[in-house]
Amino acid sequence: MAESGGSEQDGHDMVFADASLAQRYITFRPQPPQALVQRVTQHWKAGLKGQLPEKSVLVDVGCGSGQSCHQFAEHFDTVVGVDISPDQLQQGRERYKHLLNVSFVEGSAEDLPFAASSVDVITVCAAAHWFQLQNFYRQVDGVLRPGGVLAVYSYWNAYPIYNSICLRDTIMQVWEGLGFWPQQHQHLRTGYTALPAAYADDVYVSAAEGGFEVSHPSDLAGLLGYCSSWSALLKYQQKHGEEALQDYLKQAKQQLQKAMGTTEENPSITLRFRYFMRMWRKPLVL
Template identity: 30%
Template sequence: MHLVSNEVIKFPFAVDVGCGTGHQSTVPLAKYFDSVLGVDISEEQIAEANKSKHPENVNFKVAAGEALPVENETVSLLQAAAAAHWMDLAQFYKEADRVLTPGGVVTLYCNAGPAQALNHPKSTEVDPILKEIYERPLERGFCPPANDLVRRRYTDECFQIPYSDKTRIDNIPHPITNTVEGYVKFCKTLSSFRKMEQAEPDLTEQWIEDATSRLLNALETTDMSSELVVYFQVHMLLGRKPHQPK
């Protein structure tokens, strides 16, 4: 993005891999690109994304990051938000090199560790409960192997972008404004939580009800629609495709 006289000059085309319903990582790109495509292997997620209200320059398709439905050298930005650890990265990087324009950028980013209620007057009481909700599936042994890659913050060799022009940024504070209800629902969508819920449905239901009650008490409210701003620490890898052939 370039700023000229406070006017945003857009880049042509961005692709968001593992977009889910599109709200968190795809739609925010609409302001900076003429066209944005969100892809996900889940038909249900894409159906929800297409039903939701979104800008006209944003579209969604069912597709994998290793086989993108776009033409060669057409993508200015290819991003994978909290999705790279589920992919065949060697194939993904081949696909990235195919679709990126010369000078185009590929970026992978994800959060690691529990959310925190920074700058909240009750953060001392709230943060331990947020940590418990995040770590409970791990403690119960229900985290998929891919989650180990996340906890290592994408430092494994397989994540390293195969371009010489690349960088890494750690500990980016990423605030998300939600409600208590919305945050709990978000946690329930995590793969580790779903595995735990499938294996121990009654125990999980009892525990999450108790944890939610304690979270409300810590926030000194009984209203599930109360605003809750949480911060994640994000790590990001970026690489630029060479302007000239390798």
């Protein structure tokens, strides 16, 4: 991201190309709620004033293993996920091969492999803060059709619940204790409010007001698995080794058990994620 710096290769943190991280992503990361998917789709359609394209195209940039883009398959004729990680893309191809209108291609946010004015909607889930934004916006402006929409959305960590006890503060202590979070994560802390605008037509939906919450049953092992998908934890492992990583996860488990007031090995919990979103529309008449 041009505004934040701290990138490793062409503005990207290549830790996401790690094969083991790709597996943890598809196993433990959440999928955006249907309410968010519908909001994006409705916002795009509303701006076209009934003039829908014959064949609609959605591109999900930084798609990872496809947790977000596959949900748009029923709303668009063609859905394409783009990512720099071959391992992440392969995970997506295998999991969503039954969706015949969804495909995955290797590429970067700053060099989108699409023709000019060929895309209706561009989505970015939990990845925009990693991009070189001004370069990305230029690419977006080139490939979006007039009236097209750029929607970026994410969540700011989990809200684990155990017997009505919210473990949010504890999971944030585990998060902060790593010390490997780059400056880009400030955009997550502020709910994307500080991202520069791509277009003047700018809609913001906060985590508090949007109703974009997903919740699913899990357990302590699942919560720790989610923690293991953090890019900072992989960096911690690369610097300190596997033994140090396991020690950190063991300490995290003990912190969480203490907060829950239980010594149970793997208690059931509920995992909640609250999404925020910004949407920009390319002018319909240029």
